[in-house]
Amino acid sequence: xxxxxxxxxxxxxxxxxxxxxxxxxxxxxxxxxxxxxxxxxxxxxxxxxxxxxxxxxxxxxxxxxxxxxxxxxxxxxxxxxxxxxxxxxxxxxxxxxxxxxxxxxxxxxxxxxxxxxxxxxxxxxxxxxxxxxxxxxxxxxxxxxxxxxxxxxxxxxxxxxxxxxxxxxxxxxxxxxxxxxxxxxxxxxxxxxxxxxxxxxxxxxxxxxxxxxxxxxxxxxxxxxxxxxxxxxxxxxxxxxxxxxxxxxxxxxxxxxxxxxxxxxxxxxxxxxxxxxxxxxxxxxxxxxxxxxxxxxxxxxxxxxxxxxxxxxxxxxxxxxxxxxxxxxxxxxxxxxxxxxxxxxxxxxxxxxxxxxxxxxxxxxxxxxxxxxxxxxxxxxxxxxxxxxxxxxxxxxxxxxxxxxxxxxxxxxxxxxxxxxxxxxxxxxxxxxxxxxxxxxxxxxxxxxxxxxxxxxxxxxxxxxxxxxxxxxxxxxxxxxxxxxxxxxxxxxxxxxxxxxxxxxxxxxxxxxxxxxxxxxxxxxxxxxxxxxxxxxxxxxxxxxxxxxxxxxxxxxxxxxxxxxxxxxxxxxx
Numbered sequence: 052x053x054x055x056x057x058x059x060x061x062x063x064x065x066x067x068x069x070x071x072x073x074x075x076x077x078x079x080x081x082x083x084x085x086x087x088x089x090x091x092x093x094x095x096x097x098x099x100x101x102x103x104x105x106x107x108x109x110x111x112x113x114x115x116x117x118x119x120x121x122x123x124x125x126x127x128x129x130x131x132x133x134x135x136x137x138x139x140x141x142x143x144x145x146x147x148x149x150x151x152x153x154x155x156x157x158x159x160x161x162x163x164x165x166x167x168x169x170x171x172x173x174x175x176x177x178x179x180x181x182x183x184x185x186x187x188x189x190x191x192x193x194x195x196x197x198x199x200x201x202x203x204x205x206x207x208x209x210x211x212x213x214x215x216x217x218x219x220x221x222x223x224x225x226x227x228x229x230x231x232x233x234x235x236x237x238x239x240x241x242x243x244x245x246x247x248x249x250x251x252x253x254x255x256x257x258x259x260x261x262x263x264x265x266x267x268x269x270x271x272x273x274x275x276x277x278x279x280x281x282x283x284x285x286x287x288x289x290x291x292x293x294x295x296x297x298x299x300x301x302x303x304x305x306x307x308x309x310x311x312x313x314x315x316x317x318x319x320x321x322x323x324x325x326x327x328x329x330x331x332x333x334x335x336x337x338x339x340x341x342x343x344x345x346x347x348x349x350x351x352x353x354x355x356x357x358x359x360x361x362x363x364x365x366x367x368x369x370x371x372x373x374x375x376x377x378x379x380x381x382x383x384x385x386x387x388x389x390x391x392x393x394x395x396x397x398x399x400x401x402x403x404x405x406x407x408x409x410x411x412x413x414x415x416x417x418x419x420x421x422x423x424x425x426x427x428x429x430x431x432x433x434x435x436x437x438x439x440x441x442x443x444x445x446x447x448x449x450x451x452x453x454x455x456x457x458x459x460x461x462x463x464x465x466x467x468x469x470x471x472x473x474x475x476x477x478x479x480x481x482x483x484x485x486x487x488x489x490x491x492x493x494x495x496x497x498x499x500x501x502x503x504x505x506x507x508x509x510x511x512x513x514x515x516x517x518x519x520x521x522x523x524x525x526x527x528x529x530x531x532x533x534x535x536x537x538x539x540x541x542x543x544x545x546x547x548x549x550x551x552x553x554x555x556x557x558x559x560x561x562x563x564x565x566x567x568x569x570x571x572x573x574x575x576x577x578x579x580x581x582x583x584x585x586x587x588x589x590x591x592x593x594x595x596x597x598x599x600x601x602x603x604x605x606x607x608x609x610x611x612x613x614x615x616x617x618x619x620x621x622x623x624x625x
Contacts, residue, residue, distance in 0.1 A: 055547040059124055060603040064364060065357030068125060076125075077118050079365045081160055081235040082184075083396040084459050085249060086318045089150060091238040093199070094118055098141040101132050107169070107200060108139050115140065117236060118160065120229040123359040131228060134208055134219065138231045140201040144238070146193070152314075153243040157187045160234020160391055162203050164212050169200040180212055181205070182389040182410055183452050184234070205230035211442050213410035213449045215387040216352065223550045226352075226593050229360045234391050242314035249310075251321045251459045252491065255340055256295050258306070258321045262286045268312030283312065297340045298322030298461050300381045303402030305461075322399065322461035326492055328507060328526055335526045336625075337493065337508075337582045339404075339464070345625045346404065346583025347618055348382035349375055349599070350531060353390055354592045356544060356602045365393040367604075372403045374600060375589060377611050379618020384530065384585045387411055387470060389453060398462035406465040406530075406585075407457060408498075409450050413442045413474035420472040425515065429500035436501075437476040446474060447484065454488045465492055467530070471499035471512065478504035498530040508582075514552040518584075520576035527581050533568060534587040534597040537561035537608050542601035544593045551597035552587075562609055569617045577624050 061069060068074055075095040080086055098111035099121070119126035121138065132138060146155070159166065163181030167174065173192045178185040189197075207214055207228055218225035247264035260270055262283060270288040271280045275296060281288045296304045305320045329338045336343040351371070355362050362368060368390070375383060382404040385394075389410060398405050414437075437443065450468065457463055466485060469475040478496040482505040485494055496506035509523045512531040520527065536551030537558060543549075555561035573584050591598035599609050 055545050058544055058546060060356035060542065060544055061124065062355065062357055062363060062367070062604045064362070064367065065125055065355075068363050069357075072127075076116075076364050077235050077361075079393060081158070081237060082392055084319045084392065085246070087239055087241070087316070089152070089240040091144065091147065091150065093142065093144060093236040093238065095142075096127075099128065100139040100141075102137050102139065103133075103135075104137060105202075107202075111139065111141055115231075117232050118234050118361060119358050120163070120231050120233045120360060122227050122229055123361075124357040125363065131219065132205070132230060135204060135206050138203045138205075140203070140232060141198065143196055143198045145196050146238070146240075150240055151193070152240040154188060154190045154241050154245070155193060156239055156241060157189045157199065158184065158235075158237050158239065159186070159201075159232065160184050160236070162201065162232050162234075163205050163230050164214075165204045165206075166232075167202045171197055180449065180452070181229075182213065182449070183456060189238075199236075201232065203231045210413050211445050213412040213446060215410045221593065222548070223594055226354060227359060233360045244313055245315045246310060246312055246317050249319060249459060251319075253321055253323050253325075253461070255297055255323055255325055257289060257291045258323065260288045260290065260308070260310075260321070262288075262310065262312065265312040265315065268310055270308055270310050272306050272308040274306060283310075292323070295323050298324040298402070299339060300402040300404060303400060305399060319459075320399070321459070324461055326464040328493065334522075334580045335524065335582075336580075337526050337528070343582075343625050344381075345577060345581075345621050346382040346406070346528065346585075347380050347621050348384050348404075348406065348583055348585040349380050350386050350585050350588035351375075351383040352386050352588060352590070352592050353388045353394075354590075354602075355604075360388075361391070365391070365397070368394045368397040369401070370604070371589065372397055372401045374604075374607065376401065376403065378599065378607075378609065378614040379616075381618075382406060382464075382583065382585075383589070384408065384467070386588075389457070395457060395460040395462055399460055403462060404464050405460075405462045406467065406495075407453070407463050408467040408470060409446070409453055411470060411474045412446050412449070413437045413439070415473045424472070424500040430503050431472075431501045433472075433475050433497075433501055433504065434477045436472075437474055442474070443476055446476075447481070450481070450485065451488060454485065458489065463492065465495060465508075467495045467498045467510075469497050469501075472497075472501045475501055478502075478506070482506060493526075495528065495530065514587075518572040518576065520579050520581050522580055526583075529573075529581060529584040531585050531587050532573075533565075535561060535565055535568075536597045538596040539601055539606055539608065542603050542606055543591065543596055544602055548594050549596050550594040558608065562613060565609065566613065566617065569621075574617075574620055574624065577621060
């Protein structure tokens with residue numbers, strides 16, 4: 052059987068990193084909403100070993116560049132470890148002079164899926180889940196020189212823990228899996244009583260800042276009219292800036308602030324804005340700061356040709372956002388993946404709206420989740436779907452952690468719980484659970500189909516037929532459509548196979564078809580009540596060449612001015 056030809060595609064930045072192997076990437080502070088002046092970055096080259104044993108190895112025959120997963124080009128390993136393999140990482144570090152205070156914490160941005168951490172031979176923590184950060188207090192075991200060993204096991208095939216678009220037999224809409232350490236590893240020092248987390252609730256006039264870990268202190272907010280200092284009462288401060296400046300895509304203004312609590316000092320930010328559903332001229336609309344807005348959106352998978360789950364450096368996020376904005380888009384649907392916090396910080400700064408998906412788990416059935424909906428069966432009672440208790444519990448735990456982790460980012464205006472029936476169960480209960488966690492954002496319970504439970508929006512997907520708008524008693528959010536393919540072979544990962552929904556070999560024909568799609572199907576639906584539309588997609592990803600940008604980010608396939616005119620029409624008719 053003929054094998055597809057896979058190309059090693061480097062972005063321009065990735066090519067530079069490949070040619071300078073001693074360069075240590077990802078040095079930026081990884082937690083922009085809770086920053087301290089104590090920071091020791093542990094990214095770079097680690098010793099690496101792959102075994103089938105739970106016993107710590109005595110020999111580490113390879114090196115790996117953290118934070119890139121071993122499957123990626125930039126890791127220096129570039130292969131997919133066997134299912135269930137034990138990935139062992141090791142490195143030493145010495146704390147800088149004057150760094151240590153009462154406590155020292157070792158942080159991991161994410162490890163896929165189950166990580167065990169040893170420091171100086173002492174097992175200190177086990178963490179499950181491939182997308183959430185976790186921390187270890189290493190104070191009691193510190194020495195002058197310290198050795199960290201991390202074992203990561205990725206059991207992708209059991210489908211219990213959320214895993215997203217990864218698959219070992221990648222191809223089509225499934226991508227190369229990611230395992231091991233794939234976000235920044237770092238160390239910070241804190242006093243005995245320290246600020247552990249913040250929860251920031253905002254309106255268009257006030258910010259309520261709740262602090263976990265301390266009860267007394269002050270919050271000083273920088274405003275255009277000068278600094279405002281407010282005390283913490285039982286760990287909560289309320290700030291009401293004079294002449295409040297609202298956050299929006301046109302003016303993404305961020306209020307920076309400092310909290311001083313005992314010996315601890317942290318810096319953070321918030322934005323004043325609201326998101327809600329309101330009836331405008333008899334039509335249910337999505338409103339930002341009380342005004343209707345059309346969510347002109349792109350599906351964003353968050354994959355890179357050389358770093359897989361990561362760009363070469365955090366500025367890669369800014370570059371993708373700038374590209375989307377240059378084409379006139381104001382929203383990214385972050386599809387079945389949770390990014391490092393630097394992504395959301397970049398969106399906060401740039402005014403890019405984000406509709407955030409939860410990460411799916413459980414099995415995907417082509418018959419149930421693709422074939423039946425394609426012929427029109429899109430309503431099923433989901434209370435008895437995916438009945439495995441462990442899988443349901445893992446998804447719900449992941450949903451709760453996602454909301455708690457990303458809650459403070461103003462760019463996030465909506466959540467998607469389930470996508471196209473994949474792993475879907477009891478969507479009404481899950482909608483109510485999510486609403487308990489977050490009353491400030493819009494919730495899409497079932498993006499695509501198997502709707503019928505409670506949801507804030509009607510959320511169709513349309514690929515193989517024209518978009519025909521039907522008025523509803525809720526805002527209609529076309530959460531996927533398009534998927535047109537124009538493949539540039541020299542910038543494609545798979546030169547033989549191509550995945551998409553309509554195919555073009557000529558750039559002019561591709562651009563003409565894309566313009567007709569918006570002019571004939573999307574723009575006429577907006578006055579009738581269409582509130583947003585998510586085109587598939589921002590970039591190519593492996594076999595999928597239906598992006599507006601190539602997988603290596605080297606070519607924008609569409610005319611920027613032409614796309615911007617479409618965007619102007621969409622916003623002017625809301």
